[in-house]
Amino acid sequence: MAKITKVSPLAPKGGFPKLPQIDGVRFSAAAAGIKYAGRTDVMLAQIDAGSAIAGAFTRSSTRSAPVLDCQSKLGSVEDDSKGFAFLVNSGNSNAFTGGVGVAAVEAITNATAKTLNLPASHIYTASTGVIGEPLPYEKITHALDGLHGALKADGIEDAARAIMTTDTFAKGASATCEIGGVEVAVAGIAKGSGMIAPDMATMLVYIFTDAKISQLGLQEMVSRLNENTFNSITVDSDTSTSDSLLVAATGTSGANVEYNETFERTLGVVMKDLAHQVVRDGEGATKFVEIRVGGATDNVDARKVAMSIANSPLVKTAIAGEDPNWGRVVMAVGKSGANADRDRLSIWFGDVLVAEDGWVSPTYVEADAAAHMKNQDLRIRVDLGLGAGHSTVWTCDLTHGYIEINADYRS
């Protein structure tokens, strides 16, 4: 396995951010010894009664037992006089583990429910790490009393660190807004894009807010925002069997945010920030790239084109080489399956118009585009010249670092 010793060059400066405490949520972390030595590997978040929980999960048809369990629970809660808990371990993904995997999820949720005096249907678990190996769930259940006793309001950074696999930095983000004169806070943590053999770069995201909202209202907001945040990032086009996002709204601020656009924007800021951090920790990444597509027949086509560019190995290696290779962008548009007319296509690198009307722009000077490519954060913009459909996605470059992390080892 490749040893990851350096923090990604794209990591936010200044380390883990100071996150606001969300009233009604407490965190703890423990070293259960699932796989890693000398570090925490289980986090517990307990969420008070009266909260709403929403989420989004991988669409993989081979998704893991914990994902299936969470999906079956979400939105079906009947007893809101009880609280909730998130229990997450790193070191083992409990994916592709057949019947024993299902039994492990049951054992963990039942034990957590008992420890916290909650219904098992209020316990959401996730696991990330090696796949195909039985999860040593007793190590987790043995740690529960300690986790319970250690719960504290300012434990969110410890939680963020406990769920890392080979992430090169812990990921946190927050935002606040005022609703009817009351300040509402949103704070979230994520892990993702590090890789450990034979793990699959699982992305896990947990977001908390003291806003007051119904489960259905929160779920609609999360599903909508998810499309333009976590579902709009790609490191290498591969999809984990375990990707999970959970959002808990405790209501403790008293501010009602049902259908509230200001709150939705605020939640969106945190989701986008965490999504970008996952890309910034992309394996081997040295460039963060925003790809904006406009002028498509519709938004679905725009997204096809944006993802085709973002996932193209030839585009991603050109970016790694700081090469303003617009020919590869034309190629990626062409293979996307979206409506496109070669002779109406315009392409910008940063603010530099590179190609228009089916050929290199008469104003194009390669040195200008080459200068943009030297930046750490890049923008590629494509206008298809056909309609009003648009889409923005984020990705990173494809470098020797990616090959080192994923090929230069034997499991």
Added chain:
Amino acid sequence: MAKITKVSPLAPKGGFPKLPQIDGVRFSAAAAGIKYAGRTDVMLAQIDAGSAIAGAFTRSSTRSAPVLDCQSKLGSVEDDSKGFAFLVNSGNSNAFTGGVGVAAVEAITNATAKTLNLPASHIYTASTGVIGEPLPYEKITHALDGLHGALKADGIEDAARAIMTTDTFAKGASATCEIGGVEVAVAGIAKGSGMIAPDMATMLVYIFTDAKISQLGLQEMVSRLNENTFNSITVDSDTSTSDSLLVAATGTSGANVEYNETFERTLGVVMKDLAHQVVRDGEGATKFVEIRVGGATDNVDARKVAMSIANSPLVKTAIAGEDPNWGRVVMAVGKSGANADRDRLSIWFGDVLVAEDGWVSPTYVEADAAAHMKNQDLRIRVDLGLGAGHSTVWTCDLTHGYIEINADYRS
């Protein structure tokens, strides 16, 4: 630009094969000086009257001017008392060159038609090399008299060499069969998968046979065979704007192969051989991988799964690392969008059953699979356990060599 100095380790042993001469076809090559120094860069193939021409082309929506021109001509020929010609240059792809690109194709086809005394509608051209730069077509038209004078029956290897870009070896293949006591021969050449900035790994294929068949009959055969040969290979999931396949049947053997399955199999052998050679010259490739998917709901789903595995950067890097990482295969099945049931999935590396019934196989010993991964030619087999759909595709691994060729330069 990365300098490519070594022949691919996957190249067929023994160099360019001895190909049978196809009666009714003559070849020549010339050094027109389009881009490269000290090598040939234009090939001409003249095909006698009474022949049938079929083909297949890239589905890219940004396809090049020569591709659009070929597509408009194929199957619409009314005068079979005339022959045909293929005129192909390397060094410049005439792609994304707007109106001047269209004019260049016209100039070349008109000049070739005049030189050979053929209708312009019987001239098929192709171009491969840098994109976005005007094709210096006068260099090609000036070379036409020389090309015409040099035509010879045994010139196919020269033709194969003239269309190479950064291919590391020239690609040829042949097969014969007996139809009604008459020997029928098929001989073909291809280029592809080498890369030159900012080229796009264009694949060009020209196949010749002395079989007798109608244009429609040949086209149906070629379209059918293409799905399981050239459309079943992938190096990096990127699609050229110029991919072109043309097949010419001269009829000079006198053997009628209309609806003839023996001939179709023989043509398929040559097409598959050339397709495999393109993968074997894949950028940075050190492993040739056959991926067989069975037990799918239908063939479309089987193909989705096979291509998802073949294009997964995580699967391809694992292969490069000789790592029997079946977890990544499960992941690729899951993200494919095809019907799949995690608990019915079986996976083999070579003949080693790795996973079954949703978990690692009880008979699995990792050393066995690891031994298979050390081979240069690998087989991965997946059974979805759902139906009778099946598909086979071929790919190569993803290595530092790919990054070197595509990222380690500035255009």
